[in-house]
Amino acid sequence: MKRLFVFIIFILSALAIQAQQRPNIVVFLVDDMGWMDTSVPFADKVYPLNKRYQTPHMERLAREGMKFTHAYATPVCSPSRVSMLTGMNAAHHGVTNWTMPFKDRNSDTPDEQLDFAPWNMYGLSPVKGVPHTAHATVLPQLLNEAGYMTIHVGKGHWATPGTPGANPYNLGFVVNVAGHVAGRPLSYLGEQNYGNMQGKPYNIHAVPDMAEYFGSDTYLTEAITREALKTLEAPIRNGQPFFLHMAHFALHDPYDPDKRYMQKYLDAGLPQTDAIYASMVEGMDKSLGDILDYLEKKGVANNTVFIFMSDNGGLSLAYAGRGEAHTQNLPLRAGKGSVYEGGIRVPMLVKWPGVVKPATVNHTPVIIEDFFPSILEMARVERYNTVQKTDGLSFVPLLKSTDKKIADRALIWHLPNKWTEQDGPGINYKSAIREGDWKLIYHMRDGKMELYNLKSDLGETTDLAARYPKRVKALALKLSQQLRQWEAPMPLFKNTGKPVPLLDEVL
Incomplete structure (x- = not known):
């Protein structure tokens, strides 16, 4: 018995040592941050918009880690967030639009020509059999099982109310602060209790768990950072x-x-709207610096992986049908909700002391579903089972050496939804595929296809489809094959009840 007791103590001690050696992991996820909304240039030169913003802590993170110049999310938020936690492409998990904070309501805007696609409008579910959800084994649950303290702070927005995925605790998070079903706050102002106003009806967008700061002048970004x-x-x-x-x-x-x-920013001559946005950017950057400083103060910075990412491109109000243009993405085309680069190409930075060489730049295309296998590899979770077939590839080899490459592959985006009332550039009912420097965009309404070379035409200004028909056909076939394999949802023609054809059916 004594020998057994000693053996058990030995095993537990070994597991404890192993746990301590595993790196801490921070994912710093920003909402609606465009590729150009920072003083860190992610292009091959500094653009005017880079000079507008002051993000010294992003600059610091870029100096201490690796900058990814071709990092991608999905066009809108919920699909990106589900892809990160499941390792699945949005066309595969079927949560292709943002999830509503109300049950039995579709976030798609009604359309005269096309009817709703059968997408998973209730979002992510860790439980099988919930209608209109993507059932998956989720990242925080696997990390928790491997001994990690799993913490969520801030915006959740994975699922609709009344479904298991709406609650961060059901997704494997041991701690949750402010995470709920809404995709935006009602207010950022402590003076307004972040939307929790007495004497007014309850609003689903009011931010929970922040009562300590009610009535103060503490901005929401600051409050959730302190928490x-x-x-x-x-x-x-x-x-x-x-x-x-x-x-x-x-x-x-x-x-x-x-x-x-x-x-x-007002003193610098920016218009009111632009100055407000720039102030929000700098407040976010201050949060980044506070967390980096805290990790150093506590002596754990050298054993912490820090990943900075945005869930989609910056909002371009003109394209979203919201009035005056407010694009933060130039020279990229369009913005949030679009499959053009402005809607999907996002800032990404990774710091991993002892692994990532400081001040390095990587031009390999990576995408949001890659976070799932990458983080598990960072955490040394080597054996795990998932109910879903994952699509992401680990970018850890890229972090370890700038000479490393991950397998050649095509990246795919799929938005079979009407995200906003007006069709703008690349917005509503679009799919896209990128392979190498070539990118094909499919317009579901009329079957039109556009072809761009991103190396020579970052702004996607010159459609080369007529000049390179063989390239169009090859990419169209590849995109069709993958969407068909994933059983990707497609909108339906109202006059026939039939789904929109895939690209190889209109060639």
Whole structure:
């Protein structure tokens, strides 16, 4: 018995040592941040918009880690968030639009020509058999089972109310602060209790868990950062590896000025709307710096992987049918909701002390579903089972050496939805595929296809489809084959009841 007891103690000690050696992992996820919304140039030169914003802590992260210049999310938020937690492409998991904060309501806008696609409008579910959901084994659950303290802070927006995926605790998070079903806050202002106003009807967009800051002048970005740091105290004290999913509400609307930074942008001559947005960007960057400083202060920075990412491109109000243009993506075309580069290409930075060489740049295309296998590899979770077949590839080899490559593959985006009332560039009922420098865009309404070479035409200004018909055909066949294999949802023609054809059916 004594020998057995000693053996058990040995095993437990070995497991504890192994757990301590595993790196902590922070995913710093920003909402609606465009590729150009930063003083860090992700293009091959500094553009005017880079000079507008002040993000010194993003600059710091780029100096200390690796900058990805061809990182991609999906055109809108919920699909990206589901892809990150499942490792599946949006066309595969079928959550192709944002999930509503109300049950039995479709976020798609009604259309005269096309009827709703049978997409998974209720979002992600860790439980099988929930109608209109994507059932999957999720990332935080696997990390939790491997010994990680799993923490979510900020925006959730994976599923609709009344379904299991709406609650972060059901997804494997041990700690949740402010994560719920809404995709935006009602207010960023502590003076307005972040939307929790007495004497007014309850609003689903009011931010929960922030009562400590009600009535104060604490901006929401600052408040949830302070709460995030509190959640790290216990795992750091106990020597337990942690996974912090720091999911900011910023930079999503409403556009409430961060008073700490607003005036200097007005003094610089920016219009009111642009100054408000720039103040929100700098407040987000301050949060980034606070977390980096805290990790260093606690002595765990050298054993922490830090990943910065946005869930889609920056909002371009003109394209979203919301009035005056407010594009943060130039020279990229269009913005949020679009399969053009402005809607899907996003800032991404990775710091991993001892693994990632500081101040390195990687031009390999990566996509949001790659986070799932990458984070599990970082956490040394080598054996795991999932109910879903994953699509992402680990980018860890890219982090370890700039000479490494991941397998050649095509990247795919699929938006069989009417995201906003007006069709704008690349918005509503579009699919796209990128292979190498070539990108094909499919318009579901009329079967039109556009071809661009991103190396020579970053802004997607010159359609080369007529000049390279063989290239169009090859990409169209590849995209059709993959969408068919994934059983990707397609909208239906109202006059026939039949689904929109795939590309190889209209060639």
